[in-house]
Amino acid sequence: MHLASGVDPQLADLSNKLIYSAMVVYTIAMFAHMIEWTFGSKGAVAVRSQQQSGSLAETVAAVEAKAAKKVTVTVAGAGGSTTTLTRTAVAGEGATVVTSGRGAEEEDGPGAAGTSERADLAGRIAVSLTVLGALLHAGGIVTRGLSVSRWPWGNMYEFSCAFAFAMTAAYLGLLAARKNVRWLGLPVVLAGLLTLGIATTVLYTDSDQLVPALHSPWLAIHVSTAIFCGGAFYAAFIATLLYLGKDAFDKRIAAGLTTGPLGTSASIWRRLPAASTFDKLSYRINALVFPLWTFTIIAGAVWAEAAWGKYWEWDPKETWSFITWVAYACYLHARATAGWKGRKAAYLALAAFACWLFNYYGVNIFVTGKHSYAGI
Amino acid sequence: MSNTTTETELPPAPGDADAAAERLSTAPVESEGPVGIGTFGWARWMWRQLTSMRVALILLFLLSLAAIPGSLIPQYQNGQGQLKVEAWKAQHATVAPVYEKLQLFDVYSSVWFSAIYILLFVSLAGCIVPRTWQFVGVLRAQPPAAPRNLTRMPVYAAWRTEADAETVNAAAHRLLRRRRFRAHLSGGAVAAEKGYLREVGNLLFHLSLFALLGGFAWASLASGSAGKLMVEGEGFSNTITQLDDFNGTRFYGSENLDPFYLKLTNFTAKFQASGSQIGAARQFTANVEYSSGSDTSQLKKGTIEVNHPLEIGDSKVFLIGHGFAPLITVRNAKGEVVYKGATPFLPQDGNQTSTGVVKVSDYGDKDGQKTQLGFSGFFLPTAPVSFEGTGPISLFPDDAAPALVLNAYAGDLGTDSGLPQNIYQLNMRKMTQLVQDGQPAKARLAPGQTWELPDGYGTLTFDGYKRWASFDVSHRPGNEIALTGAVLAILGLIGSLFVQRRRIWVRAVALPGGGTQVELAGLARSESAKIAEELAELAVDLQDDAPAADDEEPAGDGPAEGPAEPAEPAEPEDSEVPADPTVPADQNAKE
Numbered sequence: 001m002h003l004a005s006g007v008d009p010q011l012a013d014l015s016n017k018l019i020y021s022a023m024v025v026y027t028i029a030m031f032a033h034m035i036e037w038t039f040g041s042k043g044a045v046a047v048r049s050q051q052q053s054g055s056l057a058e059t060v061a062a063v064e065a066k067a068a069k070k071v072t073v074t075v076a077g078a079g080g081s082t083t084t085l086t087r088t089a090v091a092g093e094g095a096t097v098v099t100s101g102r103g104a105e106e107e108d109g110p111g112a113a114g115t116s117e118r119a120d121l122a123g124r125i126a127v128s129l130t131v132l133g134a135l136l137h138a139g140g141i142v143t144r145g146l147s148v149s150r151w152p153w154g155n156m157y158e159f160s161c162a163f164a165f166a167m168t169a170a171y172l173g174l175l176a177a178r179k180n181v182r183w184l185g186l187p188v189v190l191a192g193l194l195t196l197g198i199a200t201t202v203l204y205t206d207s208d209q210l211v212p213a214l215h216s217p218w219l220a221i222h223v224s225t226a227i228f229c230g231g232a233f234y235a236a237f238i239a240t241l242l243y244l245g246k247d248a249f250d251k252r253i254a255a256g257l258t259t260g261p262l263g264t265s266a267s268i269w270r271r272l273p274a275a276s277t278f279d280k281l282s283y284r285i286n287a288l289v290f291p292l293w294t295f296t297i298i299a300g301a302v303w304a305e306a307a308w309g310k311y312w313e314w315d316p317k318e319t320w321s322f323i324t325w326v327a328y329a330c331y332l333h334a335r336a337t338a339g340w341k342g343r344k345a346a347y348l349a350l351a352a353f354a355c356w357l358f359n360y361y362g363v364n365i366f367v368t369g370k371h372s373y374a375g376i
Numbered sequence: 377m378s379n380t381t382t383e384t385e386l387p388p389a390p391g392d393a394d395a396a397a398e399r400l401s402t403a404p405v406e407s408e409g410p411v412g413i414g415t416f417g418w419a420r421w422m423w424r425q426l427t428s429m430r431v432a433l434i435l436l437f438l439l440s441l442a443a444i445p446g447s448l449i450p451q452y453q454n455g456q457g458q459l460k461v462e463a464w465k466a467q468h469a470t471v472a473p474v475y476e477k478l479q480l481f482d483v484y485s486s487v488w489f490s491a492i493y494i495l496l497f498v499s500l501a502g503c504i505v506p507r508t509w510q511f512v513g514v515l516r517a518q519p520p521a522a523p524r525n526l527t528r529m530p531v532y533a534a535w536r537t538e539a540d541a542e543t544v545n546a547a548a549h550r551l552l553r554r555r556r557f558r559a560h561l562s563g564g565a566v567a568a569e570k571g572y573l574r575e576v577g578n579l580l581f582h583l584s585l586f587a588l589l590g591g592f593a594w595a596s597l598a599s600g601s602a603g604k605l606m607v608e609g610e611g612f613s614n615t616i617t618q619l620d621d622f623n624g625t626r627f628y629g630s631e632n633l634d635p636f637y638l639k640l641t642n643f644t645a646k647f648q649a650s651g652s653q654i655g656a657a658r659q660f661t662a663n664v665e666y667s668s669g670s671d672t673s674q675l676k677k678g679t680i681e682v683n684h685p686l687e688i689g690d691s692k693v694f695l696i697g698h699g700f701a702p703l704i705t706v707r708n709a710k711g712e713v714v715y716k717g718a719t720p721f722l723p724q725d726g727n728q729t730s731t732g733v734v735k736v737s738d739y740g741d742k743d744g745q746k747t748q749l750g751f752s753g754f755f756l757p758t759a760p761v762s763f764e765g766t767g768p769i770s771l772f773p774d775d776a777a778p779a780l781v782l783n784a785y786a787g788d789l790g791t792d793s794g795l796p797q798n799i800y801q802l803n804m805r806k807m808t809q810l811v812q813d814g815q816p817a818k819a820r821l822a823p824g825q826t827w828e829l830p831d832g833y834g835t836l837t838f839d840g841y842k843r844w845a846s847f848d849v850s851h852r853p854g855n856e857i858a859l860t861g862a863v864l865a866i867l868g869l870i871g872s873l874f875v876q877r878r879r880i881w882v883r884a885v886a887l888p889g890g891g892t893q894v895e896l897a898g899l900a901r902s903e904s905a906k907i908a909e910e911l912a913e914l915a916v917d918l919q920d921d922a923p924a925a926d927d928e929e930p931a932g933d934g935p936a937e938g939p940a941e942p943a944e945p946a947e948p949e950d951s952e953v954p955a956d957p958t959v960p961a962d963q964n965a966k967e
C-alpha cells in the first residue's frame with residue numbers, strides 16, 4: 001500500500017494566518033484611502049495648476065539658465081485640443097528635461113488627495129500599508145507553496161491568492177516606477193480584498209498535494225501566466241470603468257450639470273486623470289496582455305496534449321478561454337475600426353472582462369469539465 | 377472632449393493628414409454602398425463588405441457568442457460525451473429533440489458554428505491577401521512625401537535658424553538614418569518611416585491563424601485513437617484485432633495503425649492517506665516494455681504516467697485509467713481447472729469499488745447437460761469489516777483490506793451465439809442464480825480463500841489480484857502545424873502590438889526675409905505618446921546643425937497651451953510660425 005502525504009501542517013497554518021493578516025492590513029489601507037478621498041475633496045483643484053506650472057517653470061528656468069537647447073512639440077489631442085511637450089537639453093551636458101503640459105480638456109486631475117496635506121498623508125499611509133499587506137500576502141503564498149513543496153497554485157483558493165497578489169504587486173510596481181497611479185490605490189485594494197474575501201470563504205481548500213494531472217512543469221508556466229493575465233485584465237477593467245465614468249462626467253459638465261454620473265460628487269471626478277488617459281491606459285494594458293493570454297491558451301493546449309492526448313477538446317474551461325480570447329480580439333479590432341473607438345470599444349472591453357470573470361469563477365464552480373482541481 | 381469621445385489624435389481637418397495616415401495601416405477602407413450596376417456591382421459590394429473590418433468585427437463577436445452553448449450543454453465530442461449527452465437527454469426529454477435538431481450537442485462541428493468561422497476565414501483571406509500585396513508595394517516605394525501643411529500633423533515642432541536649408545535637410549536625413557528610419561530626401565524635405573515590423577507582425581499573425589486552422593482540419597481528417605486495457609504482465613500488438621476499440625478517420629483507418637508492441641510489466645499508484653482529501657490520487661506509474669515495428673525480440677523499457685505519454689512511432693500512448701483484476705480459479709467437481717485468469721473489474725467510484733464478472737464458458741457438462749457458470753460481483757481494495765448499511769463498498773482506493781464479493785449463476789451465458797458480448801456484464805436471460813443454504817449463493821472472499829460452490833458445482837478460489845491499466849493509443853498528425861501556427865501567431869502579435877509604425881517629416885525652407893524655417897512633424901497610431909518624445913529628441917539633436925535663432929516673436933500670443941505650460945520669456949514659440957501656407961508651396965520649386 002502506498003501513501004503520499006508531505007503536507008507540513010505548521011507551514012500551512014502559518015500561510016493561512018499570513019493571508020488573514022494581509023487582509024486586515026489591506027482593510028486598514030482601504031480606510032486610509034477613503035480618508036484620503038474624503039479629506040482630499042476639500043482641497044480646491046484650481047490651485048494646483050498654478051502650483052504645478054510654477055514648479056515646472058522653475059525647472060525649465062533652472063535649466064535654461066545654462067544656455068539650453070529647447071524644443072516645444074505641439075501634440076494634437078482629442079476633439080481638436082492641443083497638448084505640448086517641451087524638451088530641453090543643457091548645452092554640453094547632454095542632459096534633457098522633459099516637461100509636458102496638457103490642453104485644458106485633457107488635463108489629468110491632481111489625484112485623490114487634491115491639495116490637502118492631511119489627505120496626502122492619509123494616502124501615503126495607505127500606500128505604506130498596502131506594501132506591508134503585500135509583503136504578508138507574499139509570505140502567505142510562499143509558505144503555502146513550501147508546506148506542500150510545489151507551486152502554490154493548484155486550486156481556486158490558491159489561484160485567487162496569487163491573482164490578488166499579482167494585481168497589488170503590479171500597482172505597487174507602477175508606483176515604484178514613479179508612475180502617477182496613486183489614484184488606483186482604492187480600487188486596487190478593494191478588488192484585492194474582494195478576491196481574497198471570496199477565496200478565504202467560498203473557495204478555501206486545505207493545503208494538500210495535487211492530483212497527478214497537475215504534476216507538470218506546465219502548471220508553473222500555464223497557471224502563472226494565466227494568473228498574471230487575470231490581474232492585468234482586472235486592472236484594465238478598472239481603467240475602462242473609470243474611463244466610462246470620467247467620460248460621462250465630462251459630458252455632464254459640458255451639458256451644464258454639476259454632478260458626476262449616478263449622483264457622484266464632481267470633486268472626485270475632477271481629481272481623477274483625464275478620460276483619454278484612462279482610455280489609453282486600458283488599451284495599453286489589454287494590448288500588452290493579449291499576446292500573453294494567447295500564450296497562456298497555447299501553453300494550456302500543449303499541456304492538455306501531454307495530459308489527455310488532445311490539445312483541444314472544447315472542455316468548458318478551454319471554450320471560455322477561447323471566448324475570452326476572441327472577445328479581446330474583438331476589442332482590439334474595434335479600436336482599429338473606424339467608428340468603434342471610445343465608448344463602444346470600452347463596452348467590448350467590459351464584455352471581454354466579463355467573459356474572463358465567468359471563465360474564472362463561473363466555469364470552475366458551476367460547470368463541470370476536465371479542469372477540476374484539488375478541492376474546487 | 378468631443379461627443380464621439382476619443383475619435384482621437386488625428387487633427388480634425390481631413391486632407392493631407394488622412395491621406396498620409398491611411399497607409400500607416402493596411403486596414404481595408406470602409407466602402408459606402410454598392411457601386412456600378414447589376415449583379416457584378418452587388419457581388420463586388422458584398423465582397424467588400426465581407427472583407428471589411430466592420431464585418432470581421434461582427435463575425436468575431438458572433439464566433440464568441442456561438443461558442444457559449446457548447447460550454448453549457450454536454451457535447452458528444454468531449455470526454456465521455458456520449459454518456460453525458462444521453463443522461464442529459466433523459467433528464468430533459470421535452471427539449472432534447474429540439475436541441476438535437478439545432479445541433480446543440482455537437483456545437484463545434486455544427487452547420488452554424490462552421491458557417492461563422494468559415495465566413496470569418498474567407499473574410500480574413502479576402503482581407504489579408506490584398507493587404508500583403510499592398511504592403512509589399514509600400515516596402516518597395518519610398519516613404520510618402522511630406523504633406524504640404526505639416527502643421528496639420530498630430531505632432532509638430534518648428535523654429536527659425538540661421539543655417540541654410542540644404543544643410544538642415546541633409547542633417548535631418550542623416551539623423552533619421554542614424555535612428556534607423558527609412559529616410560528619403562527630396563523636394564526640399566525629408567520623409568522617413570520606421571516600424572514596418574508592426575505590419576509584418578500583423579500580417580504574420582493573421583496568416584498563422586490559417587496554419588492553426590489547417591492543423592485543426594488535418595487533425596480531424598487524419599487522426600485516430602484506440603483503447604486498450606492490460607493487466608500487469610499482459611502485452612498487445614497495435615492491430616485492430618488486439619485493440620479493445622478503435623476510432624478512425626478518413627485518412628487513418630484500421631489498416632494504417634502504427635505497428636508496435638507494448639507490454640505492461642507493472643503499475644503503481646499512490647494516494648493521499650490523510651487529511652480532508654484522503655483517497656485523492658497522487659501518482660500513477662505504468663512500467664512498460666515496448667518495441668516499435670513488429671519485431672518483439674528486442675524490448676525497450678519505459679514508463680507512462682499522467683502527463684507523460686510514451687511515444688512509439690507516430691503514436692502516443694496515454695495512461696487514462698487503472699483498476700484491479702482479481703485472480704480467480706474455478707474447478708469443477710472432479711477438481712479440474714475450468715477457468716483461471718486475471719479478470720479486470722471496473723472502478724465505480726473514487727475508492728475503487730469495482731464491479732466485474734467471471735464467465736466460465738468451458739465448464740463442460742453437469743448432470744449430462746452442457747452447462748456454463750457465471751459470477752458477478754465486487755472487488756473492494758479496502759473492504760469494511762461489515763457491509764451492514766453500506767452494501768459492498770471500498771473505503772480507500774488502495775489495497776489495504778482487499779475482498780472479493782461474488783454471486784454465482786448457472787445456465788447458458790449466450791457466448792456461443794456468435795454475437796459480440798460485453799465482457800463486463802452477464803447476459804442473465806438464460807442464467808439462474810445458484811442457491812446455497814436456502815439463500816442466493818453469495819460469498820465474500822479474502823485472497824487465498826476458496827468457495828465451495830453449492831450443488832456440487834466445484835470450487836472458486838480467489839488467488840490474489842493484479843492491477844490493470846488502460847491506455848489510449850492516439851495518432852494525431854497536424855499537431856506540429858498547429859503549434860507552429862500558434863508560435864508564429866504570438867510572434868506576430870508581439871510585433872503587431874508592441875511595435876509602433878510612425879512617420880517623421882522634416883522640411884527646412886529658406887524664408888524670404890533671410891534665415892531658414894525648420895519644421896518637423898510626426899504621425900503615429902493614436903495610442904502612442906512616444907512619437908512626441910521621439911520628435912522632440914530629434915529636434916534637439918537637429919539643433920546642433922540648426923541652432924534656433926532667438927530673435928523673433930514675442931511670447932504669449934500663441935493659443936492657450938493649458939495651465940501646465942510654463943509662463944516663459946521670449947522663446948522661439950512654435951505654434952504661430954507656419955501659419956502661412958504659401959511658404960511650403962514655394963519650396964518645391966526651390967530644390
Ligand code: HEM
Pocket residue numbers: 326328329332333336400401402403404426427428429432436496497499500501503504578582585872873
Ligand atoms: C480570425 C479571426 C481574427 C482574429 C483573431 C484577429 C485578431 C486581430 C488582433 C488581435 C488584432 C490586433 C492587432 C493590432 O491592433 O494591431 C488584429 C488587427 C487587425 N485585423 Fe484581425 N483578426 C481576425 C480576423 C480579421 C479579419 C477577417 C480581418 C479583415 C477584414 C482582419 C483585419 C485586421 C486588420 C486590418 C488589423 C490591423 C488593424 C491595425 O492596423 O491596427 N482581421 N486582428
